[in-house]
Amino acid sequence: MATTFSVVESVTEVPAPAWDALVDENDPFLEHAFLAALERSKSVGRRTGWQPRFVLCHEGSALVGAVPLYLKDNSYGEFIFDWAWANGAHRAGLRYYPKLVAAVPFTPVTGSRLLVHREAAREAVVGTLVEGMRAVADNESASSIHVLFCSEAESAALGAAGYKPRLTMQFHWQNRTPPYRDFDDFLGAFRSRNRKQVRKERQVAAGHGLRLCTLEGPALGPREWQALERLYEDNVAKHGSPAYLTPQFFAILQKELAHRVVATFAYRDEVPVAGTLNFERGQHLYGRYWGCLEEHEMLHFELCYYRLIERAVERGHRRFEAGAQGEHKLKRGLEPAFTHSAHWIRDAEFATAVHRFVDHESRMMREEVEQYRALSPYRRAGEAEP
Numbered sequence: 249m250a251t252t253f254s255v256v257e258s259v260t261e262v263p264a265p266a267w268d269a270l271v272d273e274n275d276p277f278l279e280h281a282f283l284a285a286l287e288r289s290k291s292v293g294r295r296t297g298w299q300p301r302f303v304l305c306h307e308g309s310a311l312v313g314a315v316p317l318y319l320k321d322n323s324y325g326e327f328i329f330d331w332a333w334a335n336g337a338h339r340a341g342l343r344y345y346p347k348l349v350a351a352v353p354f355t356p357v358t359g360s361r362l363l364v365h366r367e368a369a370r371e372a373v374v375g376t377l378v379e380g381m382r383a384v385a386d387n388e389s390a391s392s393i394h395v396l397f398c399s400e401a402e403s404a405a406l407g408a409a410g411y412k413p414r415l416t417m418q419f420h421w422q423n424r425t426p427p428y429r430d431f432d433d434f435l436g437a438f439r440s441r442n443r444k445q446v447r448k449e450r451q452v453a454a455g456h457g458l459r460l461c462t463l464e465g466p467a468l469g470p471r472e473w474q475a476l477e478r479l480y481e482d483n484v485a486k487h488g489s490p491a492y493l494t495p496q497f498f499a500i501l502q503k504e505l506a507h508r509v510v511a512t513f514a515y516r517d518e519v520p521v522a523g524t525l526n527f528e529r530g531q532h533l534y535g536r537y538w539g540c541l542e543e544h545e546m547l548h549f550e551l552c553y554y555r556l557i558e559r560a561v562e563r564g565h566r567r568f569e570a571g572a573q574g575e576h577k578l579k580r581g582l583e584p585a586f587t588h589s590a591h592w593i594r595d596a597e598f599a600t601a602v603h604r605f606v607d608h609e610s611r612m613m614r615e616e617v618e619q620y621r622a623l624s625p626y627r628r629a630g631e632a633e634p
Contacts, residue, residue: 249307249308250307251305251306251307251312251313251372251373251375251376252305252306252376253303253304253305253306253376253377253379253380253383254303254304254306254380255301255302255303255304255380255383255384256300256302256304257299257300257301257302258287258300258302259280259283259284259287259300259302259316260284260287260288262280262302262304262311262314264280264281264284266311267280267311267314268280269311269365270311270312270313270314270363270364270365271360271363272359272360272530273529273530274529274530274531274532274566274567275359275360275529275530275532276508276527276528276529276534277352277355277357277359277527277534278316278352278359278360278363279508279529281504281505282352282505282508283316283352285497285500285501285504285505286353286497287300288496288500289493289494289496289497289499289500290494290496291353291492291493291494291496291497292318292353292492296324296325296353296490296492297320297321297322297324298318298319298320298325298349298353299318299319299320300316300317300318300319301317301318301319301348301384301388302314302315302316302317303315303317303377303380303381303384304380305373305376305377305380307368307373310365311365312364312365312368312373313362313363313364313365313368313373313374313376313377314363314377315350315361315362315363315377315380315381316350316351316352316361316363317348317349317350317381317384318348318349318350318351318353319346319347319348319384319388319390320345320346320347320348320349321345321346322345324354324490325353325354325490325492326349326351326354326394326396327354327356327396327397327572328356328394328396328397328414328416328587328589330394330591332605333602333605336598336601337391337595337598340598342391342595342598343391344391344392345391346388346389346390346391347390347391347392347393347394348381348384348385348388348390348392348393348394349393349394349395349396350362350381350393350394350395350396350398351394351395351396351397352397353492354492355536356397356418356571356572356587357397357534357569358397358398358399358418358569358587358588359397359398359399360398360399360402361395361396361397361398361399361402362374362377362378362395362398362402362405362406364377374405375409378406378409381393382592385592385594390594391593391594391595392591392592392593392594393411393591393592394589394590394591394592395411395589395590395591396589397587397588397589398588398589398590399588400586400588402588402590403588403589403590406590406592407590410592411590411591411592412590412591412592412593412599412602412603412606413588413589413590413606414588414589414590414591414606414609414610415586415587415588415609415610415613415614416586416587416588416589416613417584417585417586417587417613417616417617418569418571418572418573418584418585418587419570419574419575419577419578419582419583419584419585420567420568420569420570420582420583420585421557421560421567421568421569421570421581421582421583422566422567422583422585423560423561423564423565423566423567424437427561427564428561429561430561430562431554431557431558431561433561434557434561434581435447437626437627438581438625438626438627439625439626439627442579442625443625445579446554446579446580446581449546449549449550449554450546450550450554452545452546453544453545453546453547453549453550453551453554454550456514456544456545456547457516458514458515458516458521458522458544458547459514459515460512460513460514460515460550460551460555461512461513461515462510462511462512462555462556462558462559463510463511463512463513464507464509464510464511465501465502465505465506465507465508465509465510465511466506466507468502468506468509468511471518471519471520472511472513472520472523473498473501473502475513475520475523476498476511476523476525476537477495477498478539478541479520479522479523479525479537479538479539479540479541480493480498480525480537480539481539482539482540482541483537483538483539483540508527508528508529509525509526509527509528510526510527510528510533510556510559511523511524511525511526512524512526512551512552512555512556513551514540514542514544514547514551516542521540521541521542522538522539522540522541522542522544522547522548522551523538523539523540523551524536524537524538524539524551524552524556525537526556528565531564531565531566531567532565532566532567532568532569533556533559533560533563533565533567533568533569534568534569535552535553535556535568535569535570535571536571538551538552549580552570553570553577553580553581553582554580556568556570557580557581568582570582575620578620578623578624578625579625581625581626583620583621583624583626584616584617584620584621586613586617591606
């Protein structure tokens with residue numbers, strides 16, 4: 249049966265079961281409830297410059313594919329940066345905005361962006377979704393389409409459709425085969441000096457007179473939910489970043505998405521003074537937001553990395569992603585991992601310049617990843633314990 253596309257301006261126009269049937273079992277961010285929470289709370293929309301233009305693919309009446317596509321009039325909250333491209337277009341007398349971005353807003357985590365039902369003919373559905381994205385670009389007079397934090401396979405498929413694949417990098421924790429038994433087993437894979445450093449950092453973090461704990465969303469009380477919102481607002485203010493997530497988002501999170509939340513806290517008496525908001529689904533754990541009202545040595549590493557790696561090990565997770573940037577993650581057991589995107593530029597001459605830049609950037613990125621891998625705290629195969 250032939251596939252057709254349509255475009256909707258809210259995920260709430262799609263029945264939740266039909267949408268969720270397209271989403272990977274390890275992805276909490278593309279679930280209907282999460283995307284709807286962003287919309288209902290006004291965390292996305294005109295205020296933040298993320299306006300939904302979701303492309304849907306149907307086979308008859310059945311939803312068999314979708315793209316979480318957004319119309320953008322800025323480049324904030326994307327984490328695969330194109331500010332230099334926008335500036336170059338401006339200098340060349342070209343209009344760069346609006347553009348289209350296929351991504352989860354302000355969420356730099358890898359996942360599928362061309363959502364295809366597992367029983368559908370993938371090639372046909374992907375072709376229809378690519379056609380739909382281009383139709384939206386033409387209708388909105390968008391300069392470009394950017395598919396961010398997609399899978400490597402999706403990047404390759406888009407490359408065959410005229411997009412330019414791009415390589416960037418993050419630091420991810422990967423479980424081994426067979427999985428680590430516990431945190432000490434995980435540290436046992438480190439070189440001795442790196443293992444000692446982690447243990448010393450955990451001792452320092454535990455020595456500040458604070459009570460440290462890891463809690464699942466349903467176990468959080470009003471004090472903890474209020475703390476997560478306050479810590480988020482405090483941290484974005486410290487960094488001069490936009491506060492995308494509204495108070496309404498945290499209210500919806502508590503009511504409807506608590507089962508996806510994992511939080512780490514440091515308490516002074518009974519008051520949370522530092523903490524993280526994280527999301528978990530299937531065999532993946534994602535670190536998202538950190539904040540603190542008191543500064544303490546090594547507390548960031550303990551709450552953002554060690555306690556979450558500990559949880560990932562205990563639950564047999566395959567992956568823990570701790571967000572964008574941060575080479576300091578390397579010594580804590582998170583290794584360099586390529587992240588992928590694919591980009592279509594309308595203006596042919598400008599596209600040629602962007603492609604040259606991406607080719608050079610990719611060569612540099614591969615060299616950088618090799619350098620980081622050489623500094624890994626893990627013992628190499630056959631390397632004796634000192």
